[in-house]
Amino acid sequence: MNFASDNGGPVPTQVLEALTRANEGYAPGYGSDALTAKVADQIRTLFEAPQAAVYLVGLGTAANALALATLVQPYQTVFCTPDAHIHMDECNAPEFYTGGAKLTLVPGGDVMTPQALRAAIAGEENRGVHGPQRGAVSLTNVTEGGNVYALDQLGALCDVAKAYDLPVHLDGARFANACVALGCTPAQMTWKLGVDVVVFGGTKNGLMGVEAVVFFDPKHAWEFELRRKRGAQLYSKHRYLAAQMEAYLEGNFWHDLASRANASGTRLRAGLEALGLEVVNDTQANMVFFRAPLRVHRAVMGKGAVYHFWGTEDVPEDEPVTARLVCDWSLGDQSVDDFLKLMGQAL
Template structure:
């Protein structure tokens, strides 16, 4: 009963097979291999952006930090939410790779509104040499609480940014889950909604470790290449990144696995809602559920071997009926049988 993280699951068989397929003989290195050309073509077609610049890195932190460094200057500030991954989970990597650009926190949790963004921008008067200057807007889709912005909401936020001449970046570690939930196209959720650059995550959705970074404005390309190399994220045997992405993209596997993960989470959510003592904290949109269960229920689940993140505690001491918030994540490999077993134990 594994619900800790979509980072914890196995790689997709098709991704493993794609890596085996390129593991023959010699190929050019550092992204000069033929499979990378195919990756570029497929992602440009998928995003309906024939001029887009496409790159691969091995981690989401590298994707976020290097993309934001490309879109900002050291004296600027990046506008993001207090729970954005770039703020809470990346050990100041964005600040490091941008050369010191700060993060300005917008809103109160994992999402922001246009009004929130306007206030945050206004807090730093433009042209004042003593202030951090206005830098990129960074949105997380899906958010750290499993919620998503609609395409209209993204457009409204990017319009505020454009009114101030700011580029817009999307952290898409769970990009596929958001597209699956919205039923939109990648283009509709990105450049058509005003996004200038996006990371399309593969690691959380069945790859071993690969993230695509896509710039819709080709003028950013050379700087990103330099930053990627200087940051030690240009992989020499790049064919194994390309192969993962090819396996992931083939036959829309990226979307099908996200749909499956979301659907499994919907089954788990429905079962939890049927338990009277369970309180849903956020409306589920993708493959993550945040809910409060009584301490006794958590103790029973943990004793039975259930693995998930407990956000409140302690687990051992306190009233048995005290509700404690936890996060439950379904990846593509979680089975309905695992969910049924979990719910049976949760019901007691």
């Protein structure tokens, strides 16, 4: 009953087997191996983008920071939500890798609106040399609050960015979960709406540790390659990144893994609501934010459930507090049902 994070789940056997196959014999290093080239072509096919520049890195933070550094100058700013991972959870890595570009927070929660984005953009680049220049817009799907932008919502945000000639970065750490939730293709959620670069996440969806950075305009390729090397993300034994991604792409395994995680999230949400508990986030993928009395959280955790809650300072035991549950691909119905049973008993 571990709902702490989809980072904490196991790696599928198919991925481990792919790593074993890649471990046979010798292969050129630094991404010049045949398997890396094959995977790049597979990702281009998946995204219906034959000219795209595709690169593999080991970490989501590196993927986001290097992608943004390729898009913006040190004197520019990146527009994002206050809850964005690049703001809340990356220890100023985007600012570091861009050489000092700041983040401008678009007011609101984890879901950005076109009106708020337009106002935030209009509020910058109006002080000449004294202020930051407009740089890029960064979006996240699935959001950090467990919500999923509909395609028309993403399209409207991209339209605002394009009206100001700003590139759009999509943090897709849970890209697969969003595609499953929306029933769309990767192309429909990215370049067809106006996204310039996407992180096609794998680590949160079962891989040992690899993310793909996809630039739909290959003009960014050489700069990204230089920044990836300088940023210590050009792996010598690169074939082991490619092997994970090869297994991920085979037979749309990425989609299958995300479908399992989302199904657990849907089951979990329905069960919590049936118990009369408030679910905070509006849309369904693999994350559920809900509120329950502090005593209930403590009782359930005392029985072995693992997840996170916060806002408990000076809170009475019967006061509801917000918690986050994240479902990974391996969780399964039994774990969800066992957790719901414990919640019912604690209530």
